[in-house]
Amino acid sequence: GNSVTQMEGPVTLSEEAFLTINCTYTATGYPSLFWYVQYPGEGLQLLLKATKADDKGSNKGFEATYRKETTSFHLEKGSVQVSDSAVYFCALKAAGNKLTFGGGTRVLVKP
């Protein structure tokens, strides 16, 4: 079956540091890949997506590249802010309409 594995948190870093959250997947066919973010006290929201190999999704300074050869979709941001503190979820959608999520990674950015 389909699965998503992402690094466990929490990840604690200082403002302006570089952030990487690793995500790898297992899926049949050619899935679409997503990162969702859950800010404190808010619902999940889509951060970025990529629908085919070598696509780069980007939003709010975050980027992730769909790497088919390594079945990965790592999330990166060059300079984090306190407001980036949240839980980040990697997800895939293969055949059908359901999303398969990773376990989530909590990120805490300290001033």
Add this chain to the structure above:
Amino acid sequence: GAGVSQSPSNKVTEKGKDVELRCDPISGHTALYWYRQSLGQGLEFLIYFQGNSAPDKSGLPSDRFSAERTGGSVSTLTIQRTQQEDSAVYLCASSLNSGEQPQHFGDGTRLSIL
């Protein structure tokens, strides 16, 4: 509001009771999804609606769980004879059509079974 709305936000009930959870999707969205988020299980898909029909209910964990959607809008998730393992946050999301992924999820209903 313009987002996905869920009610109640919190529900505490005794084991064995039935509960109903409600989801109001974004106006005009034809696809509606239920997920649940629990410790140890992460985010799990439950059921998906396209209009009023449910092409994929593969994630419902048992026959105690059912869901319906009326008028292509509001959806209700019903859990009968609740068990402690049903304790979780139940999340709803919607999308304009079935080809799109949800942009936003609702804030969820936190269900606690005593």
